[in-house]
Amino acid sequence: MTQTRTPIALTIAGSDSGGGAGIQADLKAFSALGVFGTSVITALTAQNTREVRAIHDVPAAFIADQLNTVLDDIQVDAVKIGMLSRPETITTIAAILRQRGLNNIVLDPVMVAKSGDKLLADESVDALRRELLPLATLITPNLPEAAVLLACKEAGDTEEMQAQAAQLLALGPQAVLVKGGHLAGSASDDSADLLLSADATHWLPARRIATANTHGTGCTLSSAIAAGLAKGLDVQTAVTEAKTYITAAIAAADRLQVGSGHGPTHHFHAWW
Template identity: 50%
Template sequence: MIAKAYLWYGVYIILNVLTIAGSDPSGGAGIQADLKTFSALGVYGATAITALTAQNTQGVTALYPVADYIVAAQLDAVFRDLRIDAVKIGMLANVENVLAVSSVIERYKPAHVVLDTVICSSNGYLLLEPCALAALRDRLLPLASIITPNLHEASVLLGEPVAADEVQMIYQGDALRALGAQAVLIKGGHLLGNCSPDWLIEKSGHTRISSVRLKVIGTHGTGCTLSAAIAALRPQNRDWTNAVNNAKIYINQALLQSTRLSVGLGTGPLHHFHAWW
């Protein structure tokens, strides 16, 4: 499960993974969750911050986007100096930042791009301006190696009702892949039932990746952590199926062990370092 060093010109080196996302001062989601995930999975993390938020375990209360030229400058600084083995993209906040990130991805062409299509927070706070939705769908989505929408995000991206079952999930996953993404991991955590089914949609076919629904309260940052784990693990796995399966193993343990933490008065975070603490 944990990423390993690989041979590079006769020397074993650690993978470098970049996260492009917003900041969570409570440490459970966003850039902070991504860096914890990278570290827990044995890769070196670099960052480009797209927005500052005021949030905690009870929800998001304010958001301040970083100027697009600062986002672009952060990314140029990283790509010009670091060998980046994979990229995770999270919250982008506005159209300017969607376009800035798209331009940089087009320029440097990283091998693996995981796009977490963040649209709103779990408490309903809008994290992506409505006018930026078209740019996210039309400009950035085709540059992604894989996108990881939940059911609500998939419905918004497609302009369709939220999928009510797995048949509709597969249909919407196919529709999203038709927009240009190489692969789609559509997450069924909001469906009712004892299991939480995700569907990996690729050109080669559909793969169901299911896990038992866990009754825990430490779920803050689950989507951020999953996409970060996939980005960390993909360069060391032969395909998306293995990368996603291993990322889900990590996520499930982080959820189960979240009860060991005592963080905040609301929905607490996952235990990213459950294997170490």
């Protein structure tokens, strides 16, 4: 009997002690979508559904040790990158990714937690833009994150959203997924995302779901896309399937009773 090789994804991100976002959300999404997950922890957070109380950055040398140790033994099919709070962390990871020639890199430029707590130091934005955007197969900023990366005001309509996506694409990634959930004045039932590459433009509409339990949605979406790429899907198909998955996870979020703030999405909605 010929054994099919297990699809494997790697998440490089911070740990959420509350379990709803970061490494924990990524590994749950990988598992729910049939992909084996490996991890490199870049920071520890003292976090719950209400707040980020403290952040402890992992030294860049130990991040390099984690990453090289995983890659020395395990064939990684896709990489999801999340919280990277310091410039030296970013440059260390970028150097190893270049050296190893890894493909299918999904970059989620995590900057602010759902609670409003800042997760990315100002001096890290330049390093992220310079070092990691050109390595990315796909970046997945929301509108506030896109504005920070471009040092401009937040997009106020779909035309500005598309213009900013084009500016981000010019910085080097192969494709950009700009998430439109923050779009001011958007219809109450609509939350469209824009997928832009050099040769295609796709709008991905979805109904806005009324729930406070949206902690970890960005982490989960980007890791779901990475899971699709690890299984051999093209970018557009991986994004479309991940969007379907996260929409269902948000719709089922109120079935979970976790904490008293912004609760998590339901990664295992199809199983529990």
